[in-house]
Amino acid sequence: MMGELIRVLGKRNDPLSLDQGMTPEMRAPILAQALDEALKPTLWYLRHRKLSVSSGRDPPGPGEEEFESWMFHTFQEKYKRALADTENFRQRSQKLVEDAKLFGIQGFCKDLLEVADILEKATQSVPKEEITNDNPHLKNLYEGLVLTGNKIQKVFTKHGLLRLDPTGVKFDPYEHEAVFHTPVEEGKEPGTVAVVDKVGYKLHGRILRPAKVGVVKEA
Secondary structure: OHHHHHHHHHHOOOOOHHHOOOOHHHHHHHHHHHHHHHHHHHHHHHHHHHHHHHOOOOOOOOOHHHHHHHHHHHHHHHHHHHHHHHHHHHHHHHHHHHHHHHHOOHHHHHHHHHHHHHHHHHHHHOOHHHOOOOOHHHHHHHHHHHHHHHHHHHHHHHOOEEEEOOOOOEOOOOOEEEEEEEOOOOOOOOOEEEEEEEOEEEEOOEEEEOEEEEEEOOO
16 A cells, blocks of 8 residues: 555656755655555555455446546655654754743842942942051952953853843833832933932843832832
8 A cells, every 4th residue: 555655656747846865864754644644545545446346346436547547646745744744853953052041040130139239338338538548458349340340241241141220211021020109200200210229230131130210210
């Protein structure tokens, strides 16, 4: 029965152009899937025809030419569908692998954000008027903290982690977390960010931590 199907397919000149560029290793499982689907209705007909011929009766159904054409197009359709399913699966798998590469460091980045926050608070807590040549130890310590903070931000940027400081921009619930409201002040529009309590971060365009902000109250 398999030989009958191969004989029919071998008589056709129609190319299956969807698999151009595929290696035999890639094509083999797709052909197997398509053959499995196409053979289900085909084998029944071939078995019934064999029984009919052996009993001296003509096989039922369409003539041989019509059946061979139907057989080929059935296989071709099954093959195209199997090929499309395989390509969709390959694309989904590739997307999962790419996302794993991009966001596999997400947990590690979240832990490092706490370190960056501590460095930022440490530099902000130093009185600027005390950073003078008359106080060299404090000045050196402050400059060292600033350099360390800048280096961390450069490493973050290198790996797709971007700092979000939304001061003065319109409140965005997808990127900001409102923790309090402030009264309307001159020069500030209602619904905008007035105060940033904690900066936010994005990892490759995806919010890793929303910025915690104070929003100007609507009038």
